[in-house]
Amino acid sequence: MSRKSKLSLRFNSDSDDEDIPMAKLQKYKECIEQCAPILEDPMLSDNPLKMIDAVRKRLTEQLTKKARVQSTKKDIENIINIDISNNQDSSKGISQASLSDIQRNIAAKKEEILSLKETISEIEKSNESIQNEIESAKKRNEASAELASINSRIASLNDQYQKLFDDSEKLKNQEIELKRKLSEKGTHSSSQLLAEEQLKRFNIQTAIDSLRAEEEKRIAARHLFLNEKKASLNENLKNMKAKKSEILKEMGRAQHLEEEIARLNSLILREEKKIDQKTEKQKVPSLDTSFDIHSENQDSQVRPFNKDRIGRLIMLLFTDGLNRTVVDNLAEELCWSKQQTDDFLALANGRSESGSIGAMWVDWLNKLVAD
The missing domain is CATH 1.10.287 (Helix Hairpins)
Structure with a gap:
């Protein structure tokens, strides 16, 4: 309110x-x-x-x-x-009243x-x-x-x-009434209900077993697929490793060819220079020609070995097998004659039993180690 x-x-x-x-x-x-x-x-x-x-x-x-x-x-x-x-009144008649009053x-x-x-x-x-x-x-x-x-x-x-x-009282009464009705129906209805319940459980168990079998099949298929994929990946990895080794070899060969080209260029320049010197000497003849030729031969004999290149050529012979080009380059570095080169090839192929080239090869290795 x-x-x-x-x-x-x-x-x-x-x-x-x-x-x-x-x-x-x-x-x-x-x-x-x-x-x-x-x-x-x-x-x-x-x-x-x-x-x-x-x-x-x-x-x-x-x-x-x-x-x-x-x-x-x-x-x-x-x-x-x-x-x-x-x-x-007191002002009018002050005489009538006293001060004490x-x-x-x-x-x-x-x-x-x-x-x-x-x-x-x-x-x-x-x-x-x-x-x-x-x-x-x-x-x-x-x-x-x-x-x-x-x-x-x-x-x-x-x-x-x-x-x-x-x-709650009503519910209790209803429960008592239901129990009474259930007891009146007898054991037949209860056994029937029990059979229905068992059938339901059997159907449920069957469905669960089928689902479990399907799941196991799916898992097995998944494992098989994964194993196959793993095998294919391993095979691819092996192939890639082989390709990698081949690529490394090809890179080594390419490097060797580059070095060979550089060496050949230097040889060509050297030969051209020698030819130019010879032509100049022919134009202007000298009294000491024999001495110049002797000194030139001496220079060519005293030329030092390129040990690094000789080592790479030997490694190529060991890895790639016998190769004519590699043998010619090696003979050129070792200053072999054509006969010595042929003897080395024959020895390498097993067509000759003379030990001249082998002894020379051993002597060269000993000298290389001593240096």
Whole structure:
């Protein structure tokens, strides 16, 4: 319920045309505003009679307090007026009253003023106590509202428990009834159900076995495929290794051919140079020709061996077998004659048993090791 609905009270009167003065309406408004915190209590808003009683009680308290304050105010005004009149009378006839009487009157008035102040303080204390009581009543109402909600929840839970208990009883009764019907049917129906259950289990086991066999076949096929693929990969790897070795050999041969071409170029240049020198000597004949020819022959005989190239040629003979080109290059490096070369080929082919070339070959190897 909203505050507007809480404060929308209707006062019934005997006469429909009663004219309520504005002062009274203003007083009603002030009282309702003062009672608003109390009216917010749900316990009071649900019961309009309690709300009206609370408003009446509050109005009575306010009227009592106002009456006491007004009476106190009137007493103070009377005292002040009496003092003023006494002062005026004393100014007119100061000879009639004595100084001691005036002092006694002043003291009495002071005592009355003090008593009035004490009364006012008591009224304020009572007002504070009433406010505290209102706050405590509000708290009690809140606690009672919470207690009421808890009680309502407890009641709803009790209802749910009772409903569940009734349902469980119904289920138990149905179970007993089903057991009774099953016992009435006898052992024939139970054996039939057991046979059906066994047939179902057999079908399920058969399906599982077939699925397992298919899975094993699939796994075996997968293993076979993997093994074949592994074998093909191994074969490819072996072929690639063989191709790699062949490529390395071809690279060695190519390097050998490059070196051979370079050597032949140098030989060609050397021969061309010799031819040029001979032509120049023929054009300008010298007295010491025999000496030049002898020195030339001596230079050709003293020419050092190219041991690296001779070693590569020998390795080619050992790896690739007997090759005429390789033998000719080797004979050229060793300064063999044509007869010596033929004897070496015959010895290599096993057509000659003379040991001249073999002895020469052994001597050359010994010399190579000694160097």
